[in-house]
């Protein structure tokens with residue numbers, strides 16, 4: 001307890017917003033703001049003599065909003081940068097730093113000097129933020145003479161307000177004071193007896209009453225209750241011990257009354273509670289007994305609740321009639337009867353479906369929608385523009401039968417996330433239905449209920465899950481549905497996507513029409529070709545090509561890294577991935593059109609960093625006793641669970657730990673060595689193409705696969721045989737035909753030109769030719785390999801290597817005419833990813849280059865070809881291998 005203390009002339013001031021610390025009271029606070037942390041550091045933590053600080057109430061938190069707010073338990077903090085005389089209870093802080101004027105804050109002009117009993121310092125990781133937790137004991141009142149500042153916090157010239165011992169002795173002789181003391185003691189005893197009843201305190205509070213002078217007891221008792229700020233202030237301002245005692249008696253008495261009232265209420269509530277608890281228990285027991293006896297009265301309850309649920313489902317009248325018929329049937333059945341369960345499950349579905357329950361669609365704000373799209377996705381300007389147009393039409397005509405958007409592009413280019421951005425822009429719920437690998441029409445339309453284990457189709461099931469009839473429904477991977485004997489899912493989708501028909505969509509399981517016209521459908525596909533034309537016709541295709549290195553870099557820096565760090569509970573204060581390293585990840589560890597694998601690699605880096613963080617302590621906490629807890633009275637009050645709770649103070653904190661606590665964690669910066677350690681040795685490099693074409697018979701083609709544009713190597717070799725053609729690799733029919741055409745063309749050409757070497761060694765007639773597509777796992781179809789095949793064969797027969805930096809695309813006719821192919825943009829982007837420098841294109845594909853970003857085009861030499869000879873001219877160093885013969 002506070003003995004008489006000698007106050008210094010000046011104290012550092014810690015403001016408490018809406019809270020008063022009275023002498024003899026204890027409080028534990030957490031300091032987080034700059035000024036309060038600095039104050040703790042300089043006045044308490046770093047000083048050997050552990051100075052006192054002044055606690056000053058601040059009248060209203062609202063008035064101090066511009067200040068650093070701090071502290072738990074309503075404490076606030078502020079700093080000023082100049083001296084100012086105290087006028088009334090207002091401290092004018094404007095012109096702080098000589099900068100922007102700030103608000104006038106209302107500081108009380110009386111406070112309480114306090115000393116720290118326990119101080120602990122925490123350094124949060126990974127941010128490195130320092131906080132202090134301090135236990136303060138109020139000592140004695142003072143008044144403020146003049147404010148000034150010390151760094152970011154305030155100090156004040158003060159004068160003590162407590163009476164001297166002689167003055168106090170005199171007051172204690174005063175009969176009025178004696179009467180007041182008796183009165184206070186009586187009330188306090190009464191309160192203590194109530195508290196004793198609730199929790200035995202071993203008479204410790206009585207010790208307080210016996211040992212402390214009454215004017216101090218008054219503060220201590222009042223500090224222990226919840227009181228308004230004004231009451232606390234008036235207690236602080238009661239300098240006269242008599243006034244203080246009478247105020248304290250009044251407050252203690254009021255507290256006593258409120259405890260009594262609270263007790264009464266609790267008794268009442270307890271009675272009621274135990275009654276309802278008893279009822280609950282009995283019901284539970286009853287249920288268990290019934291279950292044991294096989295008594296099924298509960299089922300009747302269940303059916304009643306099912307009926308209620310059905311009534312609330314707002315089904316259309318025809319469906320309602322149908323459902324009632326089914327319910328009547330169910331009611332007549334015994335639960336053990338076959339069909340009971342399936343009928344019940346069916347009715348549950350009818351009751352759960354959102355027949356008319358639409359999610360609230362917010363008023364569409366095009367600007368906000370655009371911001372949302374920009375915020376979720378980098379680039380994709382054209383796509384975003386088209387989406388905004390689509391939304392604009394919906395805004396003007398909400399019931400418009402607009403086209404169904406279908407995003408087509410390689411994996412990981414943001415198709416799914418664009419669709420979900422549309423949903424959030426419209427404020428609608430979002431549901432994704434995956435159609436990948438769906439072969440059975442029943443997956444879309446459901447099974448008829450006559451089948452065992454029949455279920456509704458994915459659409460109806462999705463609507464049940466999402467619970468509203470107007471979600472944005474994403475039909476993902478619509479190109480991956482395929483038909484077999486079990487029907488054609490694509491034709492079922494025709495009905496779904498046709499605005500005229502989907503008003504009454506017929507799910508076989510449901511067996512009643514469901515109105516899908518409020519659903520906004522968006523589809524995604526990797527390729528357009530497999531989508532059946534009638535289905536494609538109902539959709540508006542928006543192509544999303546792959547990203548360039550530069551775009552990937554921007555996406556990674558602006559979107560993926562922040563997201564990945566967040567997902568792993570990290571921040572840039574702990575892990576930093578510099579741009580150069582992201583570039584290396586893009587070039588050496590990924591070679592995809594989208595950014596999914598890039599995101600995975602970044603996540604791997606984040607995981608490794610997370611392990612490092614988790615291995616370290618989350619927070620280095622160093623704490624120490626400032627003043628020993630010697631007073632038995634303090635221990636008594638702590639044991640009573642007073643306002644503050646005491647911390648366990650670690651013993652033997654070493655100097656090392658203390659200095660460590662001052663150090664903030666430095667972020668982990670990813671470098672090349674770390675990349676190799678975590679992601680392994682580089683998987684790709686720009687020399688891959690050069691290494692592959694180092695021997696005759698190999699050429700580099702650009703093809704289109706499910707993963708977007710790809711670079712494809714074609715290898716040709718010949719062995720003794722009968723002039724047959726062998727093809728290996730996962731090849732479609734069209735490509736097999738292309739190989740046949742290529743071989744025929746080369747044979748006729750060589751024969752026409754009477755190429756000496758080839759004819760003499762009878763390379764063409766007497767030997768089998770074997771063409772292999774090495775990336776065996778990647779299925780190849782489509783026509784765009786004729787040109788590449790011929791180049792490989794010519795390289796083989798002429799024993800000359802194709803230029804390592806050159807890739808080609810295009811189909812050819814038997815007569816050697818080079819035909820255009822599709823997906824030029826993706827193919828060119830693939831060449832860019834592989835570090836290829838020259839691309840040979842059919843002449844008529846030249847116009848398609850407008851779609852290719854200029855940044856990519858500038859890194860490539862584009863060569864066009866009309867005839868196969870043009871290709872060969874570009875493909876070999878020194879031109880076509882048989883140029884001399886052509887001239888003959």
Ligand SMILES: Nc1ncnc2c1ncn2[C@@H]1O[C@H](COP(=O)(O)OP(=O)(O)OP(=O)(O)O)[C@@H](O)[C@H]1O
Pocket residue numbers: 376377378379380409410411412413414415416417418524525526555559560594595596599
């Ligand atoms: N332009 C972009 N800006 C920001 N993030 C992007 C962008 N493009 C893709 N992403 C991110 O890449 C990840 C993969 O995207 P998403 O799942 O939408 O790909 P997808 O095209 O639907 O692939 P799939 O065809 O395999 O379904 C997501 O986390 C997405 O946010």
